[in-house]
Amino acid sequence: MLKNRIIPCLDVDKGRVVKGVNFVDLIDAGDPVEQARLYDAEGADELCFLDITASHEDRETIFDVVARTAEECFMPLTVGGGVRTVDDIRKLLLAGADKVAINTAAVNNPEFVREAALKFGSQCIVVAIDAKRTGPGKFEVFTHGGRRETGIDAIDWAKRMAEYGAGEILLTSMDRDGTKQGFDIELTKAVADAVTIPVIASGGVGTLDHLVDGVKSGHASAVLAASIFHFGTYRISEAKEYMAKAGIPMRIGERGGK
Amino acid sequence: MDVVIIDYESGNLRSAAKAFEHAVDELGGGSVLVTSDPARLADASHIVLPGVGAFADCKAGLAGISGMIDALNEQVIARGKPFLGICVGMQLMASWGREHGDTEGLGWIPGEVVAITPNDPSLKIPHMGWNALEFEPGIHPLLDSIDPGSHAYFVHSYGFRADDAAHVLARVDYGGPVTAVIGRNNLVGTQFHPEKSQRVGLHVIANFLKWRP
Numbered sequence: 001m002l003k004n005r006i007i008p009c010l011d012v013d014k015g016r017v018v019k020g021v022n023f024v025d026l027i028d029a030g031d032p033v034e035q036a037r038l039y040d041a042e043g044a045d046e047l048c049f050l051d052i053t054a055s056h057e058d059r060e061t062i063f064d065v066v067a068r069t070a071e072e073c074f075m076p077l078t079v080g081g082g083v084r085t086v087d088d089i090r091k092l093l094l095a096g097a098d099k100v101a102i103n104t105a106a107v108n109n110p111e112f113v114r115e116a117a118l119k120f121g122s123q124c125i126v127v128a129i130d131a132k133r134t135g136p137g138k139f140e141v142f143t144h145g146g147r148r149e150t151g152i153d154a155i156d157w158a159k160r161m162a163e164y165g166a167g168e169i170l171l172t173s174m175d176r177d178g179t180k181q182g183f184d185i186e187l188t189k190a191v192a193d194a195v196t197i198p199v200i201a202s203g204g205v206g207t208l209d210h211l212v213d214g215v216k217s218g219h220a221s222a223v224l225a226a227s228i229f230h231f232g233t234y235r236i237s238e239a240k241e242y243m244a245k246a247g248i249p250m251r252i253g254e255r256g257g258k
Numbered sequence: 259m260d261v262v263i264i265d266y267e268s269g270n271l272r273s274a275a276k277a278f279e280h281a282v283d284e285l286g287g288g289s290v291l292v293t294s295d296p297a298r299l300a301d302a303s304h305i306v307l308p309g310v311g312a313f314a315d316c317k318a319g320l321a322g323i324s325g326m327i328d329a330l331n332e333q334v335i336a337r338g339k340p341f342l343g344i345c346v347g348m349q350l351m352a353s354w355g356r357e358h359g360d361t362e363g364l365g366w367i368p369g370e371v372v373a374i375t376p377n378d379p380s381l382k383i384p385h386m387g388w389n390a391l392e393f394e395p396g397i398h399p400l401l402d403s404i405d406p407g408s409h410a411y412f413v414h415s416y417g418f419r420a421d422d423a424a425h426v427l428a429r430v431d432y433g434g435p436v437t438a439v440i441g442r443n444n445l446v447g448t449q450f451h452p453e454k455s456q457r458v459g460l461h462v463i464a465n466f467l468k469w470r471p
Contacts, residue, residue: 002389003387074459076411094270094272096276098454167384197384221387251388
């Protein structure tokens with residue numbers, strides 16, 4: 001039986017983790033590779049790096065981070081943030097990423113998703129959707145970290161991206177992101193039920209029950225969380241066991257590491 | 259041991275190379291070469307064919323390298339070198355692929371590659387994530403000291419339907435059985451990605467490298 005996945009996400013700026021775990025066993029808490037190793041050892045099902053580096057000249061740092069992670073962690077790695085061209089994707093994959101998340105570039109040019117899926121295969125193309133509630137049961141796609149509206153309906157957009165060859169949707173509720181109030185279940189369920197590809201729920205996780213809700217009520221295939229793991233509120237292994245006890249099929253007791 | 263991973267521009271070979279390098283080091287050393295040069299297959303002790311994307315594209319990519327399919331047939335079929343196909347690299351061993359039209363495979367293991375059709379409509383396609391391997395303990399050295407029920411990482415929408423059930427070494431359940439590991443003589447293939455399957459995956463790679471078919 002296929003298991004639901006927990007995906008810890010790390011925000012990386014100029015090659016450094018912005019908000020990181022502060023466990024004593026880390027030699028360098030700002031090193032994304034150290035954090036990745038920790039999550040791997042804890043049995044994370046995948047890893048996600050979100051590159052938030054603003055300046056173009058510093059953007060090369062992510063390739064080194066990805067390459068060093070791929071040396072140590074033999075698990076799926078998704079990289080998002082600033083993926084705009086076929087060449088960006090190629091460089092990330094060659095560095096050792098398995099999937100790339102495309103967000104703004106998809107909105108600016110939907111054909112880019114089609115082109116990327118044809119070239120590299122749907123399995124490595126994740127379309128990231130940042131959605132905001134604009135009315136009862138209405139959700140709109142936003143870009144630029146939720147600052148720019150697009151006028152595009154989030155559910156229609158998810159369907160279109162699946163049609164264009166996206167292999168997975170990473171769905172973030174901009175209303176819930178950072179609030180610790182839980183996923184926007186209505187949004188998650190609406191998108192997950194509308195597409196045949198897997199949906200990763202993101203934005204708003206504050207408790208382990210929120211993870212359970214994302215799968216049970218939101219119908220997500222995977223749940224992504226950042227701060228509850230970053231700050232050591234919960235360990236990945238603890239979260240997985242909690243979800244399993246709630247009746248969700250999880251991969252328990254298998255770890256990464258060498 | 260000298261592992262050759264065939265590069266025919268299908269996806270990311272760095273993580274596969276890293277995982278094999280790790281396994282080779284653990285087993286006492288050797289080389290891991292990623293190459294698109296058919297001549298290099300002659301020096302290989304083990305040959306690995308990865309692959310992501312569509313069957314037809316992968317077959318075209320492989321056929322597009324002059325002499326590669328001949329070199330594979332010579333080294334793998336005629337000389338019997340241990341061969342591991344991963345994901346679409348495993349599917350290519352079939353007689354036929356039915357993705358995006360009908361495409362002839364390498365024809366090494368009789369069968370065809372068809373869309374997976376879970377009997378539960380709520381199950382997503384692609385089949386993506388960690389699924390539990392089902393197999394008879396002791397069925398094949400590739401799965402030595404791996405417990406049935408261990409998880410491996412899958413991402414695919416098509417699966418290998420073998421003509422002879424004896425060639426299916428392990429399955430997973432995804433609204434019905436899906437072939438996870440296939441094998442015949444010196445040939446093995448995994449639908450999952452051992453290079454992405456943490457310790458279980460590294461174990462499969464090490465088993466492959468230790469295997470003397």
